Amino acid sequence: MPRHVVARVDELPPGARTIVEIAGRSIGVFNIKGEFFALRNRCPHQGGPLCTGRLSGFLMGTTPGEYNYSRPGEILRCPWHGWEFDVRTGQSWFDPAKTRVRSYPVEVVAGSQLVAEAAEAPPAAGLLPGPYTAETYPASVENEYVIVELST
Amino acid sequence: MTEAATRVAVESRTAISLVDGDIHIQPANRLDFGRYMTAHWRRHLETFGGRGPGGASYPRANKYAARSDSYPPNGKPPGSDLDFLRHQLLDTWNIDIGVLNPLLGAGGQRNLEFGAALATAINEWQFAEWLDPEPRLRGSVVVEYEDGELAAEEIHRVGDDPRLVHVLLSIRTAEPMGRRKYWPMYEAAVAHDLPVGVHFGGSGGSPITGTGFPSFYIEDHAGMPTVFQSQVISLVCEGVFERFPDLKIVLIEGGFGWLPSLMWRLDEAYGRLREEVPALRRLPSEYIREHFWITTQPMEEPPRVTQLERLLDQLNMNDRLMFATDYPHWDFDAPDHAIPGRLPADLKAAIRAENAVRLYGLRPAEA
Amino acid sequence: MIDCDVHNSVPSLPALYPYLSEHWVEYCRQSAFGGPADSAYPAHAPTSVGPLWRGAKPAPGTSAGAVVEQLLDPLGVELAILNCVYAVESIHNPDTAAAMSAAVNDWQIAEWLDADHRFRASVVVPSAQPEMAAREIERAAADRRFVQVLLPVRSAMPYGNRHYHPIFEAAERHGLAVGLHFGGAPGNPPTGAGWPSYYLEEYAGMAQIFQTQILSMISEGLFDRFPDLRIACIEGGFTWLPSLLWRIDKEWKGLRRDVPWVREEPSHYVHKHMRFTTRPLDAPPDPGGLADVIDDIGAEGMLLFATDYPHWHFDRIEDAIPAALPERLRAGILRDNARVFYGL
Numbered sequence: 001m002p003r004h005v006v007a008r009v010d011e012l013p014p015g016a017r018t019i020v021e022i023a024g025r026s027i028g029v030f031n032i033k034g035e036f037f038a039l040r041n042r043c044p045h046q047g048g049p050l051c052t053g054r055l056s057g058f059l060m061g062t063t064p065g066e067y068n069y070s071r072p073g074e075i076l077r078c079p080w081h082g083w084e085f086d087v088r089t090g091q092s093w094f095d096p097a098k099t100r101v102r103s104y105p106v107e108v109v110a111g112s113q114l115v116a117e118a119a120e121a122p123p124a125a126g127l128l129p130g131p132y133t134a135e136t137y138p139a140s141v142e143n144e145y146v147i148v149e150l151s152t
Numbered sequence: 153m154t155e156a157a158t159r160v161a162v163e164s165r166t167a168i169s170l171v172d173g174d175i176h177i178q179p180a181n182r183l184d185f186g187r188y189m190t191a192h193w194r195r196h197l198e199t200f201g202g203r204g205p206g207g208a209s210y211p212r213a214n215k216y217a218a219r220s221d222s223y224p225p226n227g228k229p230p231g232s233d234l235d236f237l238r239h240q241l242l243d244t245w246n247i248d249i250g251v252l253n254p255l256l257g258a259g260g261q262r263n264l265e266f267g268a269a270l271a272t273a274i275n276e277w278q279f280a281e282w283l284d285p286e287p288r289l290r291g292s293v294v295v296e297y298e299d300g301e302l303a304a305e306e307i308h309r310v311g312d313d314p315r316l317v318h319v320l321l322s323i324r325t326a327e328p329m330g331r332r333k334y335w336p337m338y339e340a341a342v343a344h345d346l347p348v349g350v351h352f353g354g355s356g357g358s359p360i361t362g363t364g365f366p367s368f369y370i371e372d373h374a375g376m377p378t379v380f381q382s383q384v385i386s387l388v389c390e391g392v393f394e395r396f397p398d399l400k401i402v403l404i405e406g407g408f409g410w411l412p413s414l415m416w417r418l419d420e421a422y423g424r425l426r427e428e429v430p431a432l433r434r435l436p437s438e439y440i441r442e443h444f445w446i447t448t449q450p451m452e453e454p455p456r457v458t459q460l461e462r463l464l465d466q467l468n469m470n471d472r473l474m475f476a477t478d479y480p481h482w483d484f485d486a487p488d489h490a491i492p493g494r495l496p497a498d499l500k501a502a503i504r505a506e507n508a509v510r511l512y513g514l515r516p517a518e519a
Numbered sequence: 520m521i522d523c524d525v526h527n528s529v530p531s532l533p534a535l536y537p538y539l540s541e542h543w544v545e546y547c548r549q550s551a552f553g554g555p556a557d558s559a560y561p562a563h564a565p566t567s568v569g570p571l572w573r574g575a576k577p578a579p580g581t582s583a584g585a586v587v588e589q590l591l592d593p594l595g596v597e598l599a600i601l602n603c604v605y606a607v608e609s610i611h612n613p614d615t616a617a618a619m620s621a622a623v624n625d626w627q628i629a630e631w632l633d634a635d636h637r638f639r640a641s642v643v644v645p646s647a648q649p650e651m652a653a654r655e656i657e658r659a660a661a662d663r664r665f666v667q668v669l670l671p672v673r674s675a676m677p678y679g680n681r682h683y684h685p686i687f688e689a690a691e692r693h694g695l696a697v698g699l700h701f702g703g704a705p706g707n708p709p710t711g712a713g714w715p716s717y718y719l720e721e722y723a724g725m726a727q728i729f730q731t732q733i734l735s736m737i738s739e740g741l742f743d744r745f746p747d748l749r750i751a752c753i754e755g756g757f758t759w760l761p762s763l764l765w766r767i768d769k770e771w772k773g774l775r776r777d778v779p780w781v782r783e784e785p786s787h788y789v790h791k792h793m794r795f796t797t798r799p800l801d802a803p804p805d806p807g808g809l810a811d812v813i814d815d816i817g818a819e820g821m822l823l824f825a826t827d828y829p830h831w832h833f834d835r836i837e838d839a840i841p842a843a844l845p846e847r848l849r850a851g852i853l854r855d856n857a858r859v860f861y862g863l
Contacts, residue, residue, distance in 0.1 A: 046489035052221045061780035064681060064740035068779070079220035080484055082213055082773030094772050094784065213774060327713040328720070361731045362709040362724070364676030368738045368777050371677070374770040375711075375734055377763075378727035382710035382720075389720050409762030413812075417756055417801040418723045424566050424831055425719040452762065453769045459815055463762070466803060482773070 001149045009108060009144040012036070015073055019051050023150055027051070027104065030087050032074055037087050038148045039076070040102035044092075048080035050101055055087070105149045114145060167516040169501070170487060171508040172250040173447040174351070174404050174476035175241065175289075177282060178216070180232045182256075188273035188280070196266055204260040205357040207365070210372040214482050222480035230480040234286060241479045242288055245487045248505065249514050251317055251476075252282060252291045253351055253404060259297040259322055260354055267296035268306065275310050283315045287517035292320035292349060298356075300336030307337070311344035317512040318347040318402055322354025323376070329383045330390030342398050347445065347511060350383065352376050352405035373483075380406035381414050384440065388418065391431030393439045400511065402445045405478055409452040412466035415440055441469060445511055447476035448503060449485040457492045470499055474508040520840075521857040524700075524753050524796045524825035525590065525599040527631055527640075529554070529623060530581040538622040538629070543615075552615065557606035559671075559702030560830070564718060569831035579829035583634035590828045591637055593836050597854075598863055601631060601640040602669055602700055602753060608647045609704035616645035617655065624659045632664045639863070641669035641698055647705070649682060653689035660693035666861045667696040671703025672728045672755060679732075679739030691745045696861060699732055701725050701754035726801075729755035730763050733789060737767065740780035742788045749860060750793045754827055757795035758802065761815035764789060790818035794860050796825035797852060798832045802843050809843040823860065824853045 004022045006029050012018060017030045019041055026041035028051025041051040057072035075093070076085045084093040090103030179185060186194035214220055216230050223229070224236035231237065242250060254274050261267030271294045278291040293316045295303040307319060319341045327333060329350065341348050353376075359365045361375055362382065380403055393399060415437035422429070422436050432439075446469065454460055464470065475491065478484050491500055508514060529535060532554040536544045546552065560567040568579055577585040591599060605623050610616040623643045631638050642659040644652035652668075659665050668690045670678065678699070690697050702725075708714045709721055709728065729752050735741075742748060764786040771778075771785050781788075802809040813822065826832070826839050833839055844852060857863060 046484075046486040048219075048486065049221055054220055056776070059776050059779040060782070061740070061743075062782075063744050064780050066780060077220075078773075079222075080482060080486075082482060082776075084775070092772075094775065213777075323712065325712045328710060328715045329712065331716060356712055358708045358711060358713045359676075360711050361677065362707075362711055363672070363674050363703075363705070363728050363731050364707055366677050366731070366735055366738070367680060370770055370774040370777055371731075371734050371738050373774065374767050375731055377766065378730050379711040381727050382712055382715070382724055385720050385723055386710075386712075386715055389715070389717050407762075407766060409765060410759060412803065413756075413759040413762065413801060414723075414726075416758060416803050417726060417799070419804075420799060420801055421566075421719055421723040425564070425722065427565065428717055428719050450769070452765055454761070454765045454815070455817070459761075459765075462811060462815075466808065 001151055003147050003149050005114070005145050006148050007146045009146060012146060017051065022148065025150070027148060029106065029146060029148060032087055036106040036108065036146050038104040038106045039085070039087065039090050042101070043078045043080065043083060044099055044101055045078065045081055045083055048078050050076065050078050050085065053077045053079040107147050107149070108144050109147050111143045111145060168248040168505050168509050168514055170245065170247050171475065171505045171514065172241070172247045172477050172479070173474045173508055174449060174478050175250045175252050176479065176481060177231045177237070177252050177254055178229060178256060179277065180228045185270065185273040185277060188276040189269055193266065193269040202257050202270070203262050204257065205262065205355055208355040208360050210369040212369055217482055218480045219482050219484055234282060238286065241477065248288065248516065249508070250289050252278060252289055253320055253349065254278060254292065254294055255322055255351060255353055256294070258294050260356065261296065264296055264299045264302060268299070268302040271295050271306050275306070290315050290317045290512065290514070292316060292318055293346060294320050295337065297321045297334070297337060298326050300333060303337040304340035307340040307344055307346065311340070311346055316346070318349040321348065321350045323350050323352060323379050323383055323406070324354040324356045324360060326356040328386030330386035330388070330392050335395065338392065338396050338399050342396050347400035347402050349402040349404050377407050377410045381410055384411070384414060384444070385418060388436045388439050389429055389432070391429065393443050394431050394433065399443060400445065401443055402447070402511070404447045404476065405449055406446070407450055407452060408446045408448070408467060408473065409463060411440070411446070412463065445472045445474060445507070447474050448490065449476040449478045450483050451485050451490045457494060460492060461495070470502060471507055473503045474511070475504050520594070520596055520824060520853045521863065522590070522594070522596045522599045522826050522828070523751070523823040523857050524798065524827045525586060525601055526580045526828060526830070527586065527601045527603050527627065528580045529603065529605055529626070530578070535619070535622040535626055538625040539618060543618050555606040555609045555619070555704070557604070557609065557702065557704050558721070559604055559606070559704070561718060566722065566831045568829045570834055571836065572829045583631050583638065586828070587635055590826065591635070594826070594839055596637060598637055598639060600666060600861070601627065601638055602698060603627060603641065603643055604671070604700060604702050605643055606671065606702070606704040607643060607645050608671060608674070609706070613645060613648045613651060616648065617651045620645050620655050621658070624655070628662055632662070639664050639666045639861070641665065641667045642695065643669055644686065646670050646686065647675065649685040653685040656686070656689040656693060656695065660695060665695065666863070667698045667751060669698050669700055672699045672701060672725065672732060673703025673705050673709060675705040675707060677731055677735030679735030679737070679741050681739065684744065687741060687745050687748055691748045694862070696749040696751055698751040698753050699729065699755070726756050726759050730759065733763065733793070734767060737781060737785045737788050738778050740778065742792050743780045743782070748792055751823065751860070752793060752795045753825070754796060754798065756799050756801040757797070757816070757822065758812045760795065761812060761817070764817060786817055790821065794821055794823050794856065796823045796827070797841065797844070798825050798827040800832070800841050800843070802841070806843055810845040813845065813848065820851055820856045820859070822848070822852045823857050
């Protein structure tokens with residue numbers, strides 16, 4: 001599976017996000033409380049730039065006047081019609097089974113490992129050029145990097 | 153039509169393939185309208201400001217009811233920057249012609265003379281800052297619609313500018329639109345061959361529904377079709393189309409799913425109660441199909457596309473539907489997604505441009 | 520066949536005197552109070568009494584005997600649900616409104632429910648005073664031949680508002696449905712743009728009021744708070760329902776956060792908790808079209824047969840059952856849906 005380096009971990013603190021172009025797709029990468037998640041930047045409704053939307057908590061009630069607030073910053077609301085998506089899974093709230101945005105596996109890899117991989121393996125077997133290229137690795141082997149895996 | 157006129161019409165049609173029937177602009181600062189007012193009204197704007205009936209405060213989903221990605225990079229409000237509007241709307245979607253509907257409160261003013269001054273200022277602002285610099289844009293004749301004389305005056309003043317395509321009202325008027333107080337405005341519109349566009353929103357002094365004030369914004373927003381229905385009923389039942397056979401009404405941002413069942417219901421009721429409305433000489437549905445145009449946003453979204461196709465069959469107004477985005481509002485319809493791809497190509501072309509070209513007599517923008 | 524909308528009407532104010540206390544009888548006799556003022560059915564407007572019953576004696580709806588003779592026997596009605604439209608909500612004096620409501624209900628028991636076993640009835644309440652309305656519901660509910668609480672569809676504010684919750688709480692607790700019915704005289708205009716000129720507009724425009732009430736009940740979480748509540752929409756039509764449901768479902772997906780207690784798609788609440796009577800029919804002109812509309816509602820069993828006697832919808836008794844109703848749905852519409860919904 002093609003793996004793309006999209007950011008340095010220290011550039012994406014908790015609560016932050018970045019939007020990157022990978023293999024012709026716009027993808028939003030989010031840091032939620034230290035964990036990373038990647039979602040296609042395209043709402044399944046009308047194709048809006050989903051990952052530019054607001055992050056909110058989750059609001060639920062069981063009876064009128066009841067506001068149960070949880071998971072601050074983990075619900076992504078499309079900037080257009082406000083559909084809510086769970087950043088962690090890409091599922092819409094109102095129809096988790098059938099309405100969802102594509103989400104991609106993300107991992108954090110140490111710079112030293114990236115350098116090692118780049119040195120020993122041909123490009124096709126490992127990392128593909130993303131916003132970060134192999135040239136930056138030697139300067140910062142002590143950093144960690146966020147990797148998004150795209151299935152073809 | 154003569155051969156030359158036919159050729160021009162065909163050329164227009166093929167040159168314009170996408171018309172956006174509903175775009176919302178606003179000034180970066182409301183006081184900017186003062187630039188287009190006399191000193192007296194400029195001071196009024198700065199001191200007492202706009203005063204509508206009040207009491208209808210429903211905080212909308214987002215500030216300015218706008219898409220959260222529609223703020224220009226310079227930080228100005230959504231819809232206030234021409235360059236950004238060109239970039240994010242006209243250029244992104246290859247929109248050939250866009251119609252501006254500046255809903256900026258002129259009609260809802262309790263001080264009618266101020267409302268008329270504000271309407272004049274908004275129209276001059278449209279010319280100076282939007283229509284003059286951008287040939288792809290068309291505008292509205294904004295009026296103080298609650299006073300027939302003042303509205304007619306403004307229509308006479310600017311109504312012949314070819315870039316103004318319709319008179320603009322907000323749908324929550326003080327009285328149902330068919331009532332006599334609005335007839336001088338219709339007379340003036342017809343005299344200048346202008347349709348009357350009536351748009352989602354406004355506050356005319358009544359509670360916003362026919363059964364009082366609701367609590368939540370979703371009721372304000374999803375409840376607006378009920379007001380469209382009331383207004384269609386009023387215009388028909390008051391015999392407005394007998395009095396003004398050339399009057400055309402454009403329903404903007406009300407949806408259209410409610411219209412077939414309204415026609416069935418009104419025809420059935422009229423069949424029994426017709427003696428109360430002797431001015432009518434045809435079925436309500438006939439008046440509706442002859443005198444109304446409708447923008448498509450917010451597009452109806454039934455569970456299955458076949459249901460939308462069936463709705464369009466029931467509606468039987470394929471030559472009257474006109475595409476609109478409602479940019480920059482949050483309930484925006486994207487041109488490439490909102491119209492289901494599987495609709496017949498000629499219907500899509502009619503919705504995307506041809507119906508609007510015909511209604512508004514549009515010619516391609518001269519670059 | 521079960522007729523879910525039959526109108527009994529109070530023939531005159533004195534008809535209620537036997538059911539009012541001495542003080543209230545004196546008040547009725549000596550004050551300027553002439554009974555509630557209502558414009559829902561102008562007495563001689565064409566739609567108020569259909570040609571089938573025009574000129575009948577006794578006057579249609581004014582006595583049990585009249586209804587038996589004019590409707591129940593000729594049509595073979597097994598059960599008829601009486602909806603007494605009596606605009607008590609237009610009476611601003613809360614105690615007068617409450618007293619008149621109780622009198623109407625006692626009149627219904629004595630002169631209707633006791634007169635023929637085929638009648639069931641709706642509790643008339645002073646709906647502008649929800650707590651007083653709840654007390655009247657408690658009182659009347661003792662007689663199980665009352666199957667629903669009647670509310671005029673026009674109200675001073677939409678019924679989902681928490682202000683009205685005592686009414687629904689009492690109805691749910693006593694196992695009574697709540698019927699929203701054409702009409703009402705709350706004092707505010709029947710459109711969001713003021714007062715229309717013609718009765719035709721008000722008549723056709725009542726559909727918009729039903730639509731507003733449905734949106735309110737869902738948004739305000741009425742069905743989340745009262746999960747066993749049943750609402751009948753009576754004499755408002757139903758062919759507008761599919762487009763309303765599509766629109767509310769669409770809006771909820773983006774605006775859910777304002778009403779976080781609405782946890783399911785709004786149309787599910789309507790399917791589960793609401794039913795609609797079949798007159799006025801408001802069918803599409805093409806004969807097969809009605810089946811499509813019913814299909815578009817999105818759930819079975821939503822319709823309840825009604826003649827809306829004595830209002831004008833058909834000219835011959837043979838046409839009481841609309842020909843356009845799909846054959847396969849008839850048994851449900853004519854009987855089973857009502858049996859289940861009202862627990863008959």
